[in-house]
Amino acid sequence: MEGGGRESGTSLLFLTDEQLRKGIEAMFFAYRGFTADPDRILADMAYGRAHHRAIHFIKRSPGTTVNNLLAILGVTKQSLNRVLRALIEDGLVQSEVGTRDKRERHLYLTEAGETLEQQLSDAQRDRMRAAYRAAGPEAVSGFRQVLEAMMDDDMRRRYEALEKMKG
């Protein structure tokens, strides 16, 4: 950004394989923590991480179509369908035929779905909040910068599209 002259030596020297390996392992262990709390909640029900992801993104973009969800989650329609079918049958998700285009199904959380979503995201947010508090605001900014740079280009585009809606 600025003052790169003196800094650039550091920022290159800094990227030793050892430093990178630490980052890789930190990412591995942290992701386990990241999913641990929702996993514990879901384990009691007949649901898994896949259901959590579907619920999360339906909450995020109510009325989203199956195709859109497919692209965000990056799984096959058969795999997503299995998850959605369970959620719809259990009354957590509602599927409505589109008005403009009747081929599309628009997905919404029911009240029960909202309740579970709240439970799951509370648990996940609590840990995230604790981590953010412990690390401090500047660290959080860096955290987000590195994560965004780590995404695939098309995933970053999706991520940024999501952020534009609400963020």
Add this chain to the structure above:
Amino acid sequence: MEGGGRESGTSLLFLTDEQLRKGIEAMFFAYRGFTADPDRILADMAYGRAHHRAIHFIKRSPGTTVNNLLAILGVTKQSLNRVLRALIEDGLVQSEVGTRDKRERHLYLTEAGETLEQQLSDAQRDRMRAAYRAAGPEAVSGFRQVLEAMMDDDMRRRYEALEKMKG
């Protein structure tokens, strides 16, 4: 750390649910990128992410025991055994009966194992390096701080124990 006085107002205001949700989604999309390159390499062979993890931590701590690996990976011995058996049969991993305690098996990468490990970690490091370069040294520091704060306590202990050995 220091100068927390003026900062603390910011660091609280800052932790809105929206900000936390962004962090959660960034973590989700970034982790996909994080594993994408090794996954592509492994897809060509008969291996998956589980094999990569085993290879990584054997490379990391040559001579480690099965039990130690079990604790780090957090899976059942049956699950790990299936992976190890394939790697041993394919001549990527060598298992040696312990000298002090002959019940233990000490695990090492063979030359072929080292070759694959190099291929996988090169791919993963390349992306990590690019992300680090794009974000800058200060961001990297923050990234690591947040990740470490996000781990479960016992996972952080394991992570730090690993770092002490080589880091």
Add this chain to the structure above:
DNA sequence: ATAATACGTCAGCTTTGTTGACATTCCAAG
């Protein structure tokens, strides 16, 4: 009319995790 799209579904397969049961080998305590 025909082609393409969105969705659902059936069938079958793979990877990676899980339990539970049981054998073997070995260390250590009695």
Add this chain to the structure above:
DNA sequence: CTTGGAATGTCAACAAAGCTGACGTATTAT
């Protein structure tokens, strides 16, 4: 020396969640 417990390996059975391929049905677009 015997025995209990620990570390390991292995068998069987199962579940979650991904995959491919094929097919059907509405609906929209060309």
